[in-house]
Amino acid sequence: MAPQLQNFYQTVDSLAEPFIDRLRKAVAIPSISAEEERRPDVIKMGHWLKEQLEGLGAHMEARELGPQPHKEHLTLPPAIIGRYPAQKDPSKRTILVYGHYDVQPANLSDGWATEPFELSVDDKGRMYGRGSTDDKGPVLGWLNVIESHKKAGIEFPVNLLMCFEGMEEYGSEGLDDFIIAECKPGKFFEDADAVCISDNYWLGTEKPCLTYGLRGCSYYSIEISGPGQDLHSGVFGGTAQEPMTDLVRVLGSLVDTDGNIQIEGIKELVAPLTKEEESLYTNIAFNMDNLYESLGSKTGIFPDKERTLMGRWRYPSLSLHGVEGAFSAPGAKTVIPAKVTGKFSIRTVPNMEPEDVDKLVYAHVDKVFKSLKSKNKINCYLQHAGKWWVASPKHWNFTAAAKAVEDVWHTKPDLTREGGSIPVTLTFEQATGKNVLLLPMGSSTDAAHSINEKLDRRNYIEGIKLLGAYLHYVAEEPMEG
Amino acid sequence: MAPQLQNFYQTVDSLAEPFIDRLRKAVAIPSISAEEERRPDVIKMGHWLKEQLEGLGAHMEARELGPQPHKEHLTLPPAIIGRYPAQKDPSKRTILVYGHYDVQPANLSDGWATEPFELSVDDKGRMYGRGSTDDKGPVLGWLNVIESHKKAGIEFPVNLLMCFEGMEEYGSEGLDDFIIAECKPGKFFEDADAVCISDNYWLGTEKPCLTYGLRGCSYYSIEISGPGQDLHSGVFGGTAQEPMTDLVRVLGSLVDTDGNIQIEGIKELVAPLTKEEESLYTNIAFNMDNLYESLGSKTGIFPDKERTLMGRWRYPSLSLHGVEGAFSAPGAKTVIPAKVTGKFSIRTVPNMEPEDVDKLVYAHVDKVFKSLKSKNKINCYLQHAGKWWVASPKHWNFTAAAKAVEDVWHTKPDLTREGGSIPVTLTFEQATGKNVLLLPMGSSTDAAHSINEKLDRRNYIEGIKLLGAYLHYVAEEPMEG
Numbered sequence A, B: 001m002a003p004q005l006q007n008f009y010q011t012v013d014s015l016a017e018p019f020i021d022r023l024r025k026a027v028a029i030p031s032i033s034a035e036e037e038r039r040p041d042v043i044k045m046g047h048w049l050k051e052q053l054e055g056l057g058a059h060m061e062a063r064e065l066g067p068q069p070h071k072e073h074l075t076l077p078p079a080i081i082g083r084y085p086a087q088k089d090p091s092k093r094t095i096l097v098y099g100h101y102d103v104q105p106a107n108l109s110d111g112w113a114t115e116p117f118e119l120s121v122d123d124k125g126r127m128y129g130r131g132s133t134d135d136k137g138p139v140l141g142w143l144n145v146i147e148s149h150k151k152a153g154i155e156f157p158v159n160l161l162m163c164f165e166g167m168e169e170y171g172s173e174g175l176d177d178f179i180i181a182e183c184k185p186g187k188f189f190e191d192a193d194a195v196c197i198s199d200n201y202w203l204g205t206e207k208p209c210l211t212y213g214l215r216g217c218s219y220y221s222i223e224i225s226g227p228g229q230d231l232h233s234g235v236f237g238g239t240a241q242e243p244m245t246d247l248v249r250v251l252g253s254l255v256d257t258d259g260n261i262q263i264e265g266i267k268e269l270v271a272p273l274t275k276e277e278e279s280l281y282t283n284i285a286f287n288m289d290n291l292y293e294s295l296g297s298k299t300g301i302f303p304d305k306e307r308t309l310m311g312r313w314r315y316p317s318l319s320l321h322g323v324e325g326a327f328s329a330p331g332a333k334t335v336i337p338a339k340v341t342g343k344f345s346i347r348t349v350p351n352m353e354p355e356d357v358d359k360l361v362y363a364h365v366d367k368v369f370k371s372l373k374s375k376n377k378i379n380c381y382l383q384h385a386g387k388w389w390v391a392s393p394k395h396w397n398f399t400a401a402a403k404a405v406e407d408v409w410h411t412k413p414d415l416t417r418e419g420g421s422i423p424v425t426l427t428f429e430q431a432t433g434k435n436v437l438l439l440p441m442g443s444s445t446d447a448a449h450s451i452n453e454k455l456d457r458r459n460y461i462e463g464i465k466l467l468g469a470y471l472h473y474v475a476e477e478p479m480e481g
Helices: A007-012 A016-027 A036-055 A132-152 A175-182 A241-249 A274-283 A288-295 A305-313 A352-371 A398-410 A422-434 A457-476 B006-015 B017-028 B036-055 B131-152 B176-184 B245-251 B275-283 B288-295 B305-313 B353-373 B396-408 B424-431 B457-476
Strands: A059-063 A071-075 A077-084 A092-098 A126-128 A159-165 A194-197 A209-214 A216-225 A317-324 A340-349 A377-386 A416-417 A436-438 A454-456 B059-063 B071-075 B079-084 B094-100 B126-128 B159-165 B195-198 B208-214 B218-226 B318-325 B339-348 B376-384 B413-418 B436-438 B454-456
Touching: A007 A132, A007 A457, A007 B176, A016 A340, A016 A457, A016 B059, A036 A071, A036 A077, A036 A132, A077 A175, A077 A454, A092 A132, A092 A422, A092 B159, A132 A159, A132 A454, A132 A457, A132 B195, A159 A175, A175 A422, A175 A436, A194 A398, A194 A422, A209 A398, A209 A436, A209 B094, A216 A241, A216 B245, A216 B396, A241 A317, A241 A340, A241 A352, A241 B159, A241 B245, A274 A305, A274 B131, A288 A305, A305 A416, A305 B454, A317 B245, A317 B318, A340 A352, A352 A377, A377 B059, A398 A457, A454 A457, B006 B017, B006 B457, B017 B036, B017 B126, B017 B457, B036 B059, B036 B131, B036 B159, B079 B176, B094 B131, B094 B424, B126 B457, B131 B159, B131 B454, B131 B457, B159 B176, B176 B424, B195 B396, B195 B424, B208 B396, B208 B436, B218 B245, B218 B353, B245 B318, B245 B339, B275 B305, B288 B305, B305 B413, B339 B353, B339 B396, B339 B436, B353 B376, B396 B436, B396 B457, B424 B436
Parallel strands: A092 A159, A092 A194, A194 A436, A209 A416, B094 B159, B094 B195, B195 B436, B208 B413
Antiparallel strands: A059 A077, A077 A159, A126 A454, A216 A340, A216 A377, A317 A340, B059 B079, B079 B159, B126 B454, B218 B339, B218 B376, B318 B339
């Protein structure tokens, strides 16, 4: 039986201005996790959030995460965790939601059209401000859902567990261990039945989506060294083997212009494309102009949207990021660098096991370097690896969300993956053993991490309705599956 | 008839301590041309030099060179020019000598064992101090030659023209135009019969050399651009053609590990090796351990000294210097750079005309890039070019210097070239139309431009004798040739 949500929706509409005002107050706290001097603002933001939720009747805790690794003089902002209603109702499902209350750096002088820490709403309802879409809007979405239920006198449909962190834009320092610990028996998150994360974006601007996959990332360095120190190319050019000559040849062997990875065995690790999966891409609300607009050029690899989406979501890619140790400034310098380190990463997909990828990378680099017959030394190593994540979109967590989208937006959501990583997703999946859903609020034009970040008023208000509807549909889903 | 120089040599020996004291005073003035705040010291050094020479009876002028290009608030240090004896003797040859009175930067904290601007003489006679060998020692050599002649009552054998600059370590700003102007009829340097520059080094530590050739340098940039801005490799990897992928492939096509330039047509521009020239390399005082010591490794291209010296002096080389616009810091950043610029240079030799080299480079880069079938844009251009220089070592300027070496050092000098450039050499040759000799004072271990720069007492004192003897032998050389 479909839940009756008209009363809830009307209440959200009637509270739109207070909800925008709540976002304005949140944006005004410059909770920049990457800037040391803003750390007090990040902590202030965490406590503001806790107080707001306590005001709504939630049970809240601020959990200290200790000193910041490698910057021991800094205290990590607390994980703000909570439960609503404060007392668990064992007859209802329990949904764990995650968001972050820290933001990227922002200065007016970077090119913002308005003060980044003053929410500025234009006549088209675009609400500009740092953190508006990433991730204060979505986090406040959950608060507004609670408040709307209280004001409308509607019984809350689930037990809500909350986990809000303040270091997401700086590598989520300290969070993984905390999540793993709190998901264990007897701990705060132990009874989560599913997880919902609202910290990504629609593929375009018109159609909502549910995200069920992320690529992983294995990041490598290739270090080549020879001379004892940097050399003058006039004196040594033509007499010494140069590490940079070797490096560009090794880097040039990894991938071609059209993105085909040249490392033997990589393609064989990729899960084959099934007919069923292939058919999914055709209906996704995306076109090549969307790509060209975001690229700022027409230098795409594929001429069609299907292969472009598969290139982003379900196939691996290899990007060369740069070279450390060589001359990188403007102008001309006649140096022969003594030691150069090339950096590249591979975006991984099912069924690529990171360890298998490592082995193939090392074997390839070794083979190419040996073919150069160089006297220089090479060292290829992994800097870090994060695994890909794919959830089942047939799980009740997703079917509930899809029904909520239809009810609020009157359209079926696209089922999408993302090319990048959100490492906390995999952590929640592994720590809870439960299904994780990515349920975005903002759209592709929101410019998270850029100047003039914004959240559309429509996406905020309808997004609040969507988060609430999702919880009601979750409550209605059959218990099996 | 060989000149009788015993009296001159004995006088130099008797004045050794005052000459070292003169060097001490010069080193104490930190005339660093690259540091704005040291500019007054550079100018002070120029005037100190002028006053010293005036004290010896020379006619001296400090010629202003105007404001520094691109740094108009800075005044260039003057060119200190002079003539000794003050009145020209038309019956004698006129020799134009060049040196520089500015020095490289130096700080004790860079790793110097002694204060860089206090001359420190150890028990092996190594005189440490910034500028000791580059180029204050050689410049003061000419002063000491004049003083020794005066003290010994020996008639000066030639008319000496002097040109000492204060910006050599910062690109000789303003000097080229000045030299060209002053070599014109009626101007200060018009009557030079030959040029002698003492601003380079022996190939080793035991055997003096005369240098008759320098390689040129053509420095190129290859700029490849595609996206409108840097991209996130998670979102765009696998969907966009990446400029960095194209760049490493183009750079990798230019040269191989053993230094073979892969650009079609370059080898054909190089003057063929004659039997006569080939035989010259065998007797040069140089061995592979010298190379390995200066490289700090055994990563040389050739196993023998002959091919190593030819690789440095008489064949072109191509070095890859680095990449601008890519990620170059330590750590990991998952960026797809939107625009990357590869930098490389070719050391040129006879008979490579710079314009011909440009054409071959552009054609090669164009061909390789076209083969990639990339949608990115490429732009390859020359940053700067300096031509190679080769003088005739059979000219009287060289034969006189060779006889002087034999008289002072009791050995025939090596006839050497250098792999790097000293652009002022070509300027003097072209402006005077006369033979230019490079007559070094210091040895290969002097560490010019490095920490713990030094000049051996023996090289300084015997070097003063050598400069004086050279002028006497110049006076004796037959007028033809």
